[in-house]
Amino acid sequence: MKNKQLSAIVVGAGAGGGVMAKELAQSGIRVTLFERGDWPSYDKHINDELISQRVQELGSAFGPDWEKNPRVVRHDDGSEQLVTAQSYAYNHVAACVGSGTVSYGAMAWRFMPEDFKMKSVYGAVPGSTLADWPISYEDLAPYYDKAEQEIGVSGDMSQNPFAPNQHQSYPMPAFEYNRDGAFLDGVCREMGLHPFSIPMLRNSVPYNGRAGCIRNRTCCGFACPIDAKNGTHNTVIPTALATGNCELKTNSFVYHIETDGRRATAVSYFDADKKSHRLEADIIVVSASASETARLLLNSASSHFPKGIGNRNDWVGRNLQGHAYTGASGLFDFDLLDLSGPGACVAIMDYNHHNEGIIGGGVLCNEFYQLPYAFSQHRPPGAPRWGKAHKQYQRENYHRLGRMIGPIQEIPNFDSRVMVSDRVRDYWGVPVVVNTGSRHPIDEKHCNFLASKAEAILKKAGAYQTWQHGGGGGMTGGQHQAGTCRMGDDPATSVTDRFGRVHDLDNLYIADGSLMVTNGGFNPVLTILALAYRTGEHIVNQWSV
Amino acid sequence: MKSNRRQFIKQCMLLYGSVLFLPSCRPSAAPVWYSGFTAQEASAIDAICEQLIPADDYPGAREAGVIHYIDKLLYQRFPQHKQTYRQGLAGVEACSQALYGNSFAELTGAQQIAMLELMERGELPARYWPQTTQKAFFELILAHTMQGFYGSPRHGGNKDYVSYRMMKLDYPLLIGQNRYEK
Numbered sequence: 001m002k003n004k005q006l007s008a009i010v011v012g013a014g015a016g017g018g019v020m021a022k023e024l025a026q027s028g029i030r031v032t033l034f035e036r037g038d039w040p041s042y043d044k045h046i047n048d049e050l051i052s053q054r055v056q057e058l059g060s061a062f063g064p065d066w067e068k069n070p071r072v073v074r075h076d077d078g079s080e081q082l083v084t085a086q087s088y089a090y091n092h093v094a095a096c097v098g099s100g101t102v103s104y105g106a107m108a109w110r111f112m113p114e115d116f117k118m119k120s121v122y123g124a125v126p127g128s129t130l131a132d133w134p135i136s137y138e139d140l141a142p143y144y145d146k147a148e149q150e151i152g153v154s155g156d157m158s159q160n161p162f163a164p165n166q167h168q169s170y171p172m173p174a175f176e177y178n179r180d181g182a183f184l185d186g187v188c189r190e191m192g193l194h195p196f197s198i199p200m201l202r203n204s205v206p207y208n209g210r211a212g213c214i215r216n217r218t219c220c221g222f223a224c225p226i227d228a229k230n231g232t233h234n235t236v237i238p239t240a241l242a243t244g245n246c247e248l249k250t251n252s253f254v255y256h257i258e259t260d261g262r263r264a265t266a267v268s269y270f271d272a273d274k275k276s277h278r279l280e281a282d283i284i285v286v287s288a289s290a291s292e293t294a295r296l297l298l299n300s301a302s303s304h305f306p307k308g309i310g311n312r313n314d315w316v317g318r319n320l321q322g323h324a325y326t327g328a329s330g331l332f333d334f335d336l337l338d339l340s341g342p343g344a345c346v347a348i349m350d351y352n353h354h355n356e357g358i359i360g361g362g363v364l365c366n367e368f369y370q371l372p373y374a375f376s377q378h379r380p381p382g383a384p385r386w387g388k389a390h391k392q393y394q395r396e397n398y399h400r401l402g403r404m405i406g407p408i409q410e411i412p413n414f415d416s417r418v419m420v421s422d423r424v425r426d427y428w429g430v431p432v433v434v435n436t437g438s439r440h441p442i443d444e445k446h447c448n449f450l451a452s453k454a455e456a457i458l459k460k461a462g463a464y465q466t467w468q469h470g471g472g473g474g475m476t477g478g479q480h481q482a483g484t485c486r487m488g489d490d491p492a493t494s495v496t497d498r499f500g501r502v503h504d505l506d507n508l509y510i511a512d513g514s515l516m517v518t519n520g521g522f523n524p525v526l527t528i529l530a531l532a533y534r535t536g537e538h539i540v541n542q543w544s545v
Numbered sequence: 546m547k548s549n550r551r552q553f554i555k556q557c558m559l560l561y562g563s564v565l566f567l568p569s570c571r572p573s574a575a576p577v578w579y580s581g582f583t584a585q586e587a588s589a590i591d592a593i594c595e596q597l598i599p600a601d602d603y604p605g606a607r608e609a610g611v612i613h614y615i616d617k618l619l620y621q622r623f624p625q626h627k628q629t630y631r632q633g634l635a636g637v638e639a640c641s642q643a644l645y646g647n648s649f650a651e652l653t654g655a656q657q658i659a660m661l662e663l664m665e666r667g668e669l670p671a672r673y674w675p676q677t678t679q680k681a682f683f684e685l686i687l688a689h690t691m692q693g694f695y696g697s698p699r700h701g702g703n704k705d706y707v708s709y710r711m712m713k714l715d716y717p718l719l720i721g722q723n724r725y726e727k
Contacts, residue, residue, distance in 0.1 A: 050696040057692050058622060058700065339714075372695035372708055385665075386597040386687055387658065391711075395603070398712045 006030065006543060008283040009267055011254045011296065014099030015525050016511035016532040017287035018232025019147070022239050023536025024283070025246040027544065032279060033237070033246055034269060036253040037063040037095035040102045040233060045223040049371040053094060053103040053479075054221030056086040057373075061223075062103055063095035068427035071291075073475070074419075074436035082424065089435055091322070091477030093289040097250060098233025100479055101525065105220035105344060105368055106201040106229050108153040109522035110144050110164055110530075113137035114353045115360075115409070118518045122359045128411045128440050129319050130359075133517045134489045134498035137164055143530035143537075148199075151529060152207050152230040155199025162194065162349040172204045175213070179338035180402055181345035184366050187461040188348055198347045198365060201230045201525070208235065219342030220368040232529075255430045257284060257296065257508070261304035264508040270428050283539060287511040287532070290320060290481035294418040294514060295433050297485070297495075297502075310485065310495045310502040317418040319486055321519040322478040324439060326447040326470035327364065327405030328455035329378070330463025335399045343369035351406075351453055352521045359442065360409030362450050362521035364457075367403040375401075380467045402463060404454035405470070407480065408447050409521035411440040416476055418484050435475060443472030480524050485514035500535040511535050579612070581619035581627060586634050588650040590615060590686070593637070596657050597690045603711040606694055606702075614693030614702030615686075626685060633682025636673035637664075643673075 006029045010017045013035035021033040040062060050058040059066055066084045073081045073089045085092045094100050114121050116133040124130065141164070147153075149171050156174035157163035174197035177185060181197075188195040202219075205212045213228040227234055240246040251272035258266045258278075266280040286293045294317040298308035310316050347365040355361055370378065375398060376390070384390050416437035424432050451468035458466045488494025491503040500515050502508040511532040513524055520527065579587050594606035594615075606612075619627050637660075641649040645656055652660070663669045665687075667680040674682065693702030703709070 046697075048697045048699070050692055050700065057688075057696075058618075372712055372714065373692055376691045376695055386661075386690075388599055388601055391598055391601060391603070391605075394708075395711050395713070398714075 006283065007281045008032070008285065008539075009254075009279060009281040010034065010285045010287060010511075011267065012036075012099070012286070012288035012292070012512065013097045013232065013237060013248065014093070014287060014289065014512065015101050015232055015528045016513075017285070018098065018101070018235075018237045018240070019529055019532035020285050020287060020511045020536050021246050022236035023533065023540060025240040025243040027540040028245060029283070029540070029543070031240065031246040032281070033240065033248045034252050034254050034267075035095075035097050035248065035250050037097065037099075038250050040096045040098060040223050042223065042225065045103075047218060047222070049218075049373050052218075052221035053100070055371070055374055056092070060085055060092065060094070062099075065427075069095075069432070070424060070426060071432050072421050072424050072434040074434050076438070080434070089475045089477070091291050091433075091435055091481050093291065093479055093481065096233075097237060097248070098231040099289070101201070101231025102223050102233055103221055104201075104231070104525065105342060105523070107344070107365075107523040108148065108155065108199040108201045108526045109363065109520070111137065111520040111522060111527050112162065112164055112349075112352055115518060115520040116140075118360065121353070125359065125411055125440070125442060127413060128442070129414050130411055131486075131488070131493070131517050134487055134494075140527070140530050140534060141165075143533040144526060146533045147526055147529035151201055151232070151235050152203060153199050153201055153526075154204035156197060157199070160194055160196040160349060162352065163196075170199060172207055175200060175202070175204050175345055177345050178215075178340040178343070180336045180366055183336060184402065184404070184457065184461060185346045187457055188346075191457065191460055193348045193350045193457075195346050195348050198345055203228045203230065210234065215340045215342070217339050217341035217343065217369045218371065220344070253428060254288075254296065255299060255428060257286075257300040257309060259300070259302060259304055259309060259505060259508075263506050264309075274428060283507050283509070283543060285509045285511050285535075285539075289512055290484040290514045291418050291433050291435075291477065293510060293512055294484040295420055295431075298420045299431055305504070309508065310504060312504060313492050315486060315493065315495050317484050318414050319412040319483040320416045320418055320435070320437065320477055320481065321410045321412050321483040321516075322476040323362075323407030323480045323519065323523075324410060324443050324447050324470060324472050324476070325405055326362070326408055326451045326454075326468075327367075327403060328451050328458055328466055328468045329380070329401055329403045330455075330458030330461065330466040331380070331397055332400045332402060332461070332463050336402050337369070337399045339369060339399075341369060343367055351450055352409075355449070358446055358449050359411060360518075360521050361446065362406040362408040364404045364406040364450065364454055367405050372398070380465060402458055402461060404457050406450055406454070407521060407523060408443060408450055408472070410476060410519060411442050412483055412518060413437070413440045416440075435477060438474055439472050439476050441472070445472075447471040480513070480519065482513035482516040482519040482524055485510050486517050487515045488517065499538040500531065509535055509539060579616045581616045582630065582634070585638075585648075586631070587612060589634050589637055589648070590630075592650040592652075592657060593661065593686055594690045594693075596654070596661055597687055598694050604707040606690055608704065609694050609702050609707045610704040611690050611693035611702045614696070614700050615689050617701045618689060629677050629682055629685055632674065632677045633679075633686070636677075636679060636682070640669050640673040
């Protein structure tokens with residue numbers, strides 16, 4: 001078998017790392033895939049709203065351990081605050097095999113062609129690092145195809161004139177609407193909008209040897225009990241392991257990368273017993289999320305890279321983006337919900353691009369079903385939060401609340417960033433992430449735009465009371481974190497080249513949301529998967545003899 | 546979870562230790578119902594929770610066992626909140642005595658609601674809460690009451706799924722994965 005002599009290390013078994021492991025292992029490269037968490041097991045991921053990925057009042061079912069992995073939030077006034085995975089602004093991403101792809105809502109968006117050339121389309125924005133990607137939609141399209149086929153997407157874009165893949169079919173048919181989805185679809189059509197069934201990384205019919213979805217309402221935030229939701233943990237990672245070329249090291253935390261100045265040579269990691277080890281490889285890929293990838297590069301400073309690997313020009317950790325979720329809710333005098341999960345099923349892309357005065361915009365969807373506790377935290381402005389009125393609201397409106405909500409494309413700025421702490425260390429003694437900076441002020445305008453459009457739909461639908469929620473301002477990151485190791489053609493203003501290779505080194509690659517120059521007005525996972533397929537193919541071509 | 550279990554075992558050892566070796570040190574013969582607070586504190590918590598989610602046509606916080614959720618939370622998961630509870634409850638008691646000459650738990654429903662509304666807005670005299678604030682305590686116990694009432698029964702509250710029944714949510718919530726529920 002060719003390439004048998006080559007070895008690779010992949011750090012992080014989430015969306016990007018899972019795909020990367022499979023691409024490399026299939027080509028014959030010997031892969032060690034590191035994951036700081038464990039395999040997700042259903043015994044841990046129980047049906048418990050207070051321990052889900054969306055509501056973490058009592059902890060997270062998917063890691064990381066809340067006591068061992070603190071982070072620091074640095075506020076604008078310079079004060080610092082220690083936070084856990086359950087705190088605001090921690091920017092929590094699941095730490096388990098599959099990471100967020102185990103418990104996500106599984107929306108499978110392609111970015112639009114405009115999302116790859118934001119600066120060309122909209123011009124420079126003062127105070128922003130808005131830029132074009134070094135690659136176009138067309139460059140990434142074949143890898144979107146591959147992600148949709150191999151991980152598995154259900155959908156149908158034929159009714160959506162804004163979809164770049166309008167005339168192309170998905171491997172599985174689209175999901176049927178639930179009651180609120182069907183209702184809001186009709187309302188949108190009346191308004192001249194273009195609703196469609198959300199493409200999902202979830203089986204609408206049996207696929208890839210696993211079952212079709214049974215429409216649990218506890219889907220987003222939970223692992224699927226029948227394995228009908230598609231992540232890297234039940235697709236590409238098992239495929240990689242089956243090649244015999246991939247070893248998965250769980251509970252193993254990579255904390256340092258060694259270089260000789262031109263090449264990355266080895267990583268150091270702690271095993272489950274907190275014992276440190278060192279492993280050499282020919283190729284190293286970091287796919288640990290926008291926060292942890294930046295942390296690993298910054299923590300790997302050496303005489304060759306005194307400010308951290310790839311950080312010659314101080315771009316590592318910069319331009320942290322997420323998604324300001326924004327939208328509106330409305331109360332109806334009839335039952336709107338039938339609780340056929342996961343809730344979100346209808347979307348419009350009418351407000352992504354080509355809206356007067358708006359840079360980017362965002363997709364609008366009906367919302368994933370909220371469980372009773374989350375519902376108790378959501379009220380119209382001024383409504384009582386407790387007492388008889390609270391209780392009455394809970395039971396009268398749980399089935400009668402409609403919501404349209406979406407991720408606003410954030411406009412990146414240099415000072416929204418991930419750093420490493422010079423004071424705080426984690427359980428293993430490794431300097432932790434410091435989150436600092438805030439969103440660009442222009443996001444507020446875009447949020448108001450999308451929220452007012454959402455409210456207009458609910459008003460048209462006949463809601464007797466509506467209100468807007470969400471908005472810009474504050475710190476960013478969250479589960480959709482991106483941008484901290486931007487790809488670009490100019491090493492002075494980026495961290496990696498157009499294939500995700502760190503500029504200064506021949507054999508160090510990145511394969512996660514860190515690469516993304518801008519974060520689109522969509523959930524980013526399909527783009528992360530596609531980028532990993534593209535970089536994986538490139539590595540194989542580059543390194544095959 | 547490991548450290549929780551450790552803490553729990555430590556608590557047990559302390560308790561048994563006192564029973565075995567220092568029986569004379571135990572105050573009176575009153576049964577110990579809660580790990581995190583005294584009987585008097587418990588009656589105040591119970592009264593506050595019941596006003597936050599009162600019984601109407603459906604059971605309220607008391608019948609749902611919200612206080613058990615809070616007790617478990619304070620000794621198992623968030624022992625750092627114990628202090629806020631202790632200080633917050635002391636303030637409630639002192640303020641209630643000053644305003645009405647009675648314990649909070651003994652006030653009429655209308656008096657309790659009036660006090661809680663003022664607390665929520667931070668409008669009771671601040672001197673009763675020298676080490677925490679009335680608003681901080683109010684927000685904490687409000688959040689915990691909601692979690693206890695609407696969260697899974699396995700954490701101590703929402704006994705017999707009273708909140709789910711009220712909201713017309715059927716069970717099992719997650720088909721094929723209800724082994725913890727019955």
